[in-house]
Amino acid sequence: MPADGQAAPDEATVAHRIFEQLSEAIISGELAAGAKIKEPALAAKFGVSRAPLREAIRRLEERKLLTREPRVSARVTILTPVRVAELYAIREALEGIAAREAALRVQPADIAHLRDLLRQHEAALDATSDDLYRQGTADEDFHFFIIKCSGNASLVQILCDEYYNLIRLVRRQHSRASGRARRALIEHQQLVEALAEGDGDFAEILMRRHVAAALRSILASIATGNGTAA
Template structure:
């Protein structure tokens, strides 16, 4: 009985997380708008504990800001946030690609190709959520191959905090298809054991993600 109660608690928390993330990404919850704890508790017929847990996670992912005595509000994104995140991401991931180019086995490269082929299908289907998850697998695979565990840890911490920016960028028209094309070039560089080109391509990939997001923010 206890396990069922824990499972229900976790399922509800996931539902709330998904619902708020989607509303923010769709734009039905806008920057600065309050997300009501009592309203969610009433809608789902639950206590506020799983809601507060969901809010804490969404705050760590950059979706919400929890203000004492005011509650949770949707975090505003600035151009500076985007520029700073993508410039750091490009340096760290570029360095990881540089190291990985000399360490990836033929089997690793085959795995990267298989992941990218899956991404191509997901892009055609317009499945951003699954694309985002599989896209993370692609990058994590070569970052792990760099052999630098501290670097992997730093990148993972950074990415978790800026999931919202990355999903927003991948959601833009044509962005998923371009990402698949960029990955093909990166795989070619890995196949040739060309550290310099792999580094440059991964940096360009990250920089482009930031540029298109800033462009879309300016067009809103």
């Protein structure tokens, strides 16, 4: 029992906290691609036992943020061009479906929220010269919100839970490409108008084109050693 009289957090709660902290460390680059996960050091850093730490590591492996080979410690995922292309093929197809379904269910308040997000994103772009599209947390993420608006629980689970942090990792590692941030903003604005009109067919087409354009920029940037907003 802690000194303040409150019950100690259970292992599941501790594991979730560590999962979130390690996810952010990977996405921010604090834990670099290919870095070895050293359990004793992390247990000491977080002040926890090995059991919740291992549960957090298992979840990170499920989310593909960590990889492990037999009899080898887990390492931070290295996003090769092949892996990125595979991920974005899934993303293009599923986010296209999400946009189609969102167009049929989206409410006026949702459209207002999306337009407000884009005004914030545009203001952020205007305030800097680095041509970097920052979407921040899930609450600020244009794509995350559209997926939620689809009302499709399976799509939400796959894209917002299973793949979301991996997509964020791609964005962080490939966050710059000349002109891409402005183009992405325009594409987002066009998507909102299709959603507002309830045009599911066009919303799906626009979303698929948008994700495909992001992938092309990412692959081009990998080849030249730069990066892109996705």
